[in-house]
Amino acid sequence: MVEEVVVAGILAGQLRRAALVRGDVFRRMAVSGREELLPEETTEARAQLDLRYRLSALVAGEYAHRGWTAVVQDIILGDDLTRYVARVHTRPLYVVVLAPSISVVRAREAARPKAGYSAWTVEALDHALRAETPRLGPWLDTSQHMPAQTISANPDNLPAARLENG
Incomplete structure (x- = not known):
């Protein structure tokens, strides 16, 4: 899942004036009393996740209102994606979902120096993505791509990523 961080950073770096808004930053701001989503x-873990999403949407909106392109990187599954999109009020709004295969995610996670999602199985996260998450924007199977290739492999996806009514 580290792939999204790298892809989002590369994308933001290629834009004229962009801010990378990483959802995990808001999770880590809670230094005591934090409950991880298991x-x-x-109820408390869900409330903290909702707060994280609200904060990142607000920050992205503030950057956009001031002429920046806000590239939001986070893992937003299930109906949370629809709720997140509704929280972002600036337009245009683009959504792209990175969806590598289970085996590739498992291999990428094994190569990481730390465990990213020890309470969750890759299969459970993949199920939440593929079976419970609404199909907003293009879904890119990035199994065979390095992060830079993910951005350059599908230049025609930008129009498809634009949500007209958000």
């Missing part, structure tokens, strides 16, 4: 979701 498969057995608690």
